[in-house]
Amino acid sequence: MDLGQIQIIVEGMTASGKSTVVDLLAERLGFKVMPEEFRDQHDLLSRFHHDRRWAFPMQLNFLVTRFAQYLCASEENDYIMDRSIFGDKVYATLYYKQHYFTDSQFGCYLTLYDSLLRNTASPRLLILVRCPFEEILRRIRARGRQDEIDAGVEYWRLLFDAYQPFLEFVRKEMQIPNVLELDLADPAFIKTPERVERFLDDVRAFFPERFAGLQ
Template sequence: MKGDNNAVIVLAGMIGAGKSTYTKLISEALESDAFYESVDDNRILEKFYEDPKRWAFSLQIYFLNTRFRSIKQALQHQHNVLDRSIYEDALFTKINHQQGNMSDAEMDTYLDLLDNMMEELDSLPKKAPDLLIYLRGSLDTVLSRIKKRGRSFEQIDGNEGLLDYYTLLHSHYDDWFDQYDKSATLVIDIDQHDLENPADAEKIIQLIHNKLESMN
């Protein structure tokens, strides 16, 4: 990597952590392409929230396929930001399996497919992103942001099972991050930064510039 203009950056973090907002900010600051995970085009996501046991496996296969396509494109373009990547996909699947939403056979099928896809990534000239930015924050902050963005199917009001899902997922994120080894990393504390504040946004961009420069 020769500098900011050659960086492939991926965002990671809880549902509601602000990955899409950070992706927009970073891609505009670095004048790079942005890859967003579309919710509107996902015909399975809302069904999953209504009936996790029926739709968990289908949803994870859908996400795995779209994230695989995105990371392949990103590693070829080599100047972009992704708001979610294939590298944390298995965490969501393992949580669904742990909660009983997926069978052992479905979990094994998913992991076999993931391994196959990761082997293909290893054959690309550029095999991994340059930087992963982990948006770390408290569960309270995440739940507040989920409520603020207002997607009806994501709300926990009257849905104790969904709160359990968010809580379990959140409790495993630091462990997932500690095991991540594909690239350099940067942690941003979303409890302490609000991108609606221009000073915070400027600070975040400076942190990223400094990190990228230190990697040269």
């Protein structure tokens, strides 16, 4: 079977607004959604938020799950994804720098990551969602997911800082040519039609054959 290509990946930190963007693109532009999914039969995410020693098995599980999702979404030329294998290394590198991974564990992770990446085609477009740290914290508290709250402000600050060089990372290491940044600092964005339309026009410009004559 000839594989297709992921059309759009939406990346960004937790609570930055990724799901809002994915839902908008699906509703207004007709893309199919391959949502973020974590097969966590051993409750690794919850364990990690209470004990950092679970970082390595949790992140391996994330990596393999995201790769499997990517392959599934690559079967057609219609899918967008909420996160992907490309952003996974941000978390793993942070955990290594914080000594949640040993040297040998991080080496094992990188070997698997590099191997999977060789079998992963770049998306047509990567949308990087940005949001100020204080707004991200407000959203995390507002949605009230206890595991996220228990992770603590320091953890979210470290993750926020780790995401700052992500744009350079995807352009150089991942060699993804088409990247669109979106600032979602203002919660009113999604309720402001003219701003939404400008964003949708920016996205359409990357898919001239798909939206020819529809603008």
